Amino acid sequence: MKTQEVLDAKSWAEHTFGNVQLHDRRRTRRTIQAASNLAENPLGSLPAQMHDWKGTKALYRLLNEPDVTFAALMQPHVQQTREQAVSSPVMLLVQDTTDIDLSHRHKVSGTGQIGNERGRGFFVQTVLAVRPPTKEVLGCISQEPFARIRAPKGEQRHQRLKRQERETDVWMRQVGTIGTPEPGSTWVHVGDRGVDMFPFFLACQANQTHFLVRAAQNRRTEADEEEIKHSLDRARAFPSRQSRPLEVPARHGHKARSTQVQLAFGQMTLLPHAMSRKRATKP
Template identity: 25%
Template sequence: MIVSDREKKMKEGNVTTASTGWAESEFGIVDFGDKRLSKGLLKIADSFANSPECSINQACEDWHQSKAAYSFFQNESICERRILESHFTKTVERAQGYPTILAIQDTSYISYKNHKKTQGLGVIAARTRAKTKNFQTHGRIMHTTFAVTTEGLPIGLLEQKISSRPILDEELKELKQRSHNIALPIEEKESIRWIESLEKTNHYPELEKNKVVTVCDREADIYDLFEVASTHSFPFVVRARQDRTVNKKSQYFKKSGEKLLALMSRSPCQGEIKINFPARNNKAKRTAILEVRFNHFTMNPPRNNVKHKTRKLPDLKLHAVSVIEKSTLLGEEPMNWMLLTNIDINNFEEAIEKIQWYCLRWRIEIFHKILKSGLKVEECRLGSAERLIRYLTIMSVIAWRIFFYYINRENKSNPSLYFLTG
């Protein structure tokens, strides 16, 4: 009698043998126009959730189910967007009852550099080596908006787009290589993904009574994003990447205004907080004492923004929160954050709230770690990019599910942030 890998795992107690019904709850409304495909999705989702670290063959009960799974991913009538929208609907339902939801955006690069026979992947990175010109890494670019409560509970995805970089002709490539990529409008840049996700996550009718705050790292420090958010009253918290000139009387007066860092450095310290850093990258865990400052300022549109040719760009009234470490151990780089937001900050408690929200941005990095290191999605070989997108879509929901139950079990709902003075 031949015993499958899955049966061995069941006997060892590593796999849940019975369906919990979660797949029916999460994907039950998906309609592919064929009931067999809808049932196939539920069976695949249950199998993968029960053996998340396994390959497709190992996760399936037998060869017949494996064959059905491969056929599912190969089926061109399977639209991954329908799968996502079913999950988005459940995420919005879980958001009810929470007055504020953090919509955390981030980009992850799924590398299939060793899968040379996989078709349609696209380039996600390129560099020049001494012996090899134009060395390229192939894979997919995954941009996700992850919904988290202000207590840190991950409740699901609100948006996701899996894409790749198009092959550029020489003229367009030259434009993209110009200083700061200013020769192209934002709609023709990769950074448009931040704005598209911002707009999509703020147009759920069911979340009209919720405060949906977009939270992003430094890559989203873009005037165009802030303009869209401020125009439509979409709240955001974004970590600053550049020390731009602010409070200018006019975009044409070069000598007016001041640097944002200078403005914040002369702002009075409003209090101190203590934050615990976990051990990582061969560095021991440590506790840091941080000074908190906040102020308001006017962000002026960049003079070289190509949109000046067609319309007048507005000045934006924003707030900044500065978090600077007072002293560090020898060899340690001091923590220094600058957070930008269009939400009013009038006191120390409101500034701390924005810091806490940004601390929760690491939730999406944990989600990506589960997806890539835990579920090992980069090891999957399905032969084409389109099949991999369908696979990554299902595995993204499973990665959220694992994270959700882990947080519930461990009750780790808050970042290690404590007040010292105020």
């Protein structure tokens, strides 16, 4: 998308939602108008964004239509993002979870627990497509809202691990929804410490994509026939290949500071849990 289209709210709304499939052209026109108003005043309240109570009620009626779903509204944007992504030789697919706090909206139904036990709301899992050389964010290539289901009272850890469906499955679903890149393109799924898990690695491999994950687990690695070592210990022993300056902003009572990031890399073979236990007990 060109820069002037992003800056022009009306043009952006027409470009993004002009082909939305809502089974009625009047709904499409209302969607374009609402999106344009939202883009012009993103921090305003809904009545301020819609300019008057009539426009606000019209938006409520639109969103109450059975055909006007989250998936239907997002589909044109997701498709446009994907079309841009396939034109780049390397694309970062950055995934993370956002919590939407509705604790003060006591009459809203369909919410689940967020934060501590008293917080109520839902989560949105978002995957942004980013061009590495320019750091340009193309948009959402996949997005899924979901609510947390309360765990059964008294559930033990071993019971939780045996669940058929787990909350963390949302990470793998996004990888599967995005699928395989076009020939000649390299897609790299990027995640934080929460996605340091083998099902995510396997999902990326199954869809012929790479992954870059911040390590959280000091996993067992295969060193030789007689010895098991650990991933974080081995990674810290890799020799530094290059260093780069990094400005660390102030946060949580810590002052801003300048530091150096040491870049090091190497190869290792991670062992799944079952294999780790088997190899660790080998005589």
